[in-house]
Amino acid sequence: KAGVTQTPRYLIKTRGQQVTLSCSPISGHRSVSWYQQTPGQGLQFLFEYFSETQRNKGNFPGRFSGRQFSNSRSEMNVSTLELGDSALYLCASSLGSGDAYEQYFGPGTRLTVT
Amino acid sequence: AQSVTQLGSHVSVSEGALVLLRCNYSSSVPPYLFWYVQYPNQGLQLLLKYTSAATLVKGINGFEAEFKKSETSFHLTKPSAHMSDAAEYFCAVTNNDMRFGAGTRLTVKP
16 A cells, blocks of 8 residues: 655745645545644644544644545645644544544655744 | 653663563553554654553563552563564554653664
8 A cells, every 4th residue: 555645845935935745645534633733843743634623733823724535635734834733743543533543654755944 | 630750861781681661650540551562764653552450561572561650650571572673663652642751762782
């Protein structure tokens, strides 16, 4: 099976712009979670989508949003970019939603905001 | 709320030596605990997970971890380090959402 894919892998944006990142889960996986990884804050949970519904959300401002499509692919959007949004954004998929399900991570999208 | 603390942001061992990476958890309910490894410019790869079935959990690449409720610990070990083990390791706990530790960077000296 193909793993989790994320596009694009690298992105450079300017402050104030918006950005959309894409995640394709492993075939058959219905849950997609997003994480932000920075040197200062480490790995932080953004949100989880399951069957096109946001199931859980971390402590991030409303500028961060996401959605999931009927084929389980997910996108996350960040509006009005700030310098502090520069990070590696990781997507993870799992068969179902719940603590017992293993999450499989993609390679990430490295976003640089200038 | 659940959380994990990884003791030691950097650990250096010689090739062939024991690897011990420490993780303590805080959770109000029986936790699900995980260890992940991250190589440069890559995502996270699951090494092993604890789901209360057995306290000693064996993972990939020769790693294992022991769940000790009395010590609220879930330390990761490997008997003999290999150069390819050099990476960053994350302990995580989940209870509706996954919380990661700050990570431990493992260096393996030849």
